[in-house]
Amino acid sequence: MRQHIVVGLDVGTTKICGVAAQVQGSEINLLGMGVSPSAGLRKGMVINIDDAVASIRTALDETEACSGVRVRSVSVGISGSHVRGFESCGAVGIRGKEVSHTDVDRAIESARAVYIPLDREVLHVIPTEFILDGQEGITDPVGMSGVRLEAKVHIITGAVSSVQNLLKCCEKAGLDVVDLVFEPLASARAALTRDEKEAGVVLVDIGGGTTDIALFREGSLRHAAVLGVGGNHITNDIAVGLRIQMAEAERLKKTAGATEIGPDQEPEVQMTQACGQVRSLRCADLASIIRPRCEEMLELVREELKRGFGYEHAVYGVVLTGGSSLLRGFDRMAELVLQLPVRIGRPEIIGTPEHAVAPALRNPQYATGVGLVACSSVVDRPRIIHPVSANSLLGRMRHWAKDLFKNAETINPDYKKEGGMVCSKSKK
Ligand SMILES: Nc1ncnc2c1ncn2[C@@H]1O[C@H](COP(=O)(O)OP(=O)(O)OP(=O)(O)O)[C@@H](O)[C@H]1O
Ligand SMILES: [Mg+2]
Structure with missing residues (x-):
């Protein structure tokens, strides 16, 4: 069976992540990954093309260095409240x-x-x-x-404009886009089990700028929505509430942030104010800034689920992915607000769980990147149809790119050893 290289590119609001894998039929072997902080995006949509292109290139350079393959074609995730x-x-x-x-x-x-x-x-x-x-x-x-x-x-x-801007960024970064995948579909492929998708489950991917909601039942997507809220709002609340810089607020959130203070947590943390002065902050005070925003985000999810008839169908409850699901106590709060069982969805690394980067990838933040690669395996192809409308420029573009990729995707394993180009070559 033919082998080919697949690279998943998750263009997120806070980070850009590339995951490279070798696919043969339904078998996927992880090759490497690369991550870079994201610039030029807000709420999952491109707002500055040059900044976004530079971040994409940095993430892909890292992916290439880690995997030893030249990346020319990518499967890109798309999200944003326009979807x-x-x-x-x-x-x-x-x-x-x-x-x-x-x-x-x-x-x-x-x-x-x-x-x-x-x-x-x-x-x-x-x-x-x-x-x-x-x-x-x-x-x-x-x-x-x-x-x-x-x-x-x-x-x-x-x-159309948001889709085109994302495609334009990839093109400017020297990439052919072979697939555009709605991000929760990719995250679901990596973080949900077949049983969960059959019986009924809600995937909630809480990233930096967006919260993606997707209800699955009888193996298929039944309802999807994207909310323009995410972890960046929590960071912003901390920065405004404590009058500190965003970078310091982000550090505090990740190291000492929680929705409620647990018995194992330090009572105080050191924070650096904008003027450079270092002060002590009670973790309980930090939690009191974080909690209302988390509650608000979860209430929006609850409203969306009610609107999309998700409640009675979510037999297996909710699976949380995305970086913000790592906030201490967030899963417990989600159980209380949504009144459903909640688990954190870490992406399943199919094929090569022993690969050096696999432990790093088993993080809910990388569910989309891993899922984009997993979606490329032939077993999942028939369930999702990517439309190609005759008079759609984007459709034609994708169709053309797909044909290009198909014809050039067979890899020669020797090339990889020599660091040669293994993905399809752009004709643009
Ligand atoms: N340990 C942690 N505790 C709390 N928040 C965290 C932690 N780790 C990451 N985050 C938050 O997760 C968010 C980033 O998540 P993720 O990487 O899934 O977003 P993204 O894919 O870049 O954005 P989006 O999907 O919204 O476009 C940031 O707001 C970050 O602060
Ligand atoms: Mg994301």
């Missing part, structure tokens, strides 16, 4: 005696034939269920007998 999802359905008559792959494709195509405003781009069309002659709950109708096939899909769209 929205909605349900749609379509139906077709079956041409032969039994349902063929073409019938399934036609049913999905009919489901996605809905009005999409010109300023929005379809990112994913995810089949959630098929109905054959009134029989509901079919996941794969191919080979079954029937007359009328209905497809229910979840369509994820994003603002």
